Amino acid sequence: MARSKALLNVLNLVNTQELPIEKQFLNDLKASIELQDVKNSRKPSQTYKPSxxxxxxxxxxxxxxxxxxxxxxxxxxxxxxxxxxxxxxRLQEACIAMKANNIDCEYINVAEYVKQRKLDYLEVVSQQGNETKLFHKGLNMSFLCDGIIKYKGHYYILEIKTETSSKWWERQGVNPDHILQGTAYSEALKINEVIFLYENRDSCNKKAYLLVVTEPMRERLVDKIHECEEYVANNIIAPKPLDVPKKYCAYCQYSERCKQDG
Ligand code: SF4
Structure with a gap:
């Protein structure tokens, strides 16, 4: 509701301004994109997200x-x-094409992998193109898996990221912000290694880094989810963590509610 109101305000503001026609068009286009997004958006599911x-x-x-x-x-x-x-x-399609180009890389169907490995705690919610939506019943966690590849005889989870030029040029390893996400995928799919493929949004240059997930990393993640479930079950708001970097709070969708809860 708050989002719709904000958008209507934008539209009213635009309509009352005397702007050149091309500027009016541009403002209307931007407002329409945002309105359409509101129309298309669904209520977020009440499950954990690896990101x-x-x-x-x-x-x-x-x-x-x-x-x-x-x-x-x-x-x-x-x-x-x-x-x-x-x-x-496009990058998923490029990975799939590697096999046809005589490169020892097979793009694995995630739904079939889940079935073959008898990962019964995972529910395959949907498959759209090359992306598979999974739900981890034990951890109440839903996620989209970019893919699993079998490269040179070894299984890896593939995670694709696009990022700004400045971030990409500075990148020298897996982004620390992505480690928990990779750990969650590893816990769910029981594959220890995640290849992060980072693409520069401006130039389409690419870098790849390997994250090796260890048992203690997985245990810490599972403990955190269990701790959170305790708060939910007892209807107690979790204390505000002192170590959350400011950038997370700046982009947090719940920042208003968080302020209210103190
Ligand atoms: S604003 Fe969001 S990220 Fe920051 S402490 Fe509150 S809930 Fe956590």
């Missing part, structure tokens, strides 16, 4: 289905997400 496991309070809000007070997306962010999705699909 949002940094803050236990954020995790709890997600599980409780707390409304996103005052939060709204932007047409820029919508476009970045769309172009990221497009590049994911």
């Amino acid at each position: 949002s496991l940094h803050c236990i309070r954020n995790m709890e809000y997600q599980r409780m289905g707390v409304p996103l007070l005052g939060y709204r997306t932007s047409n820029e962010l919508i476009g970045i997400c769309e172009s990221g999705t497009d590049r994911h699909e």
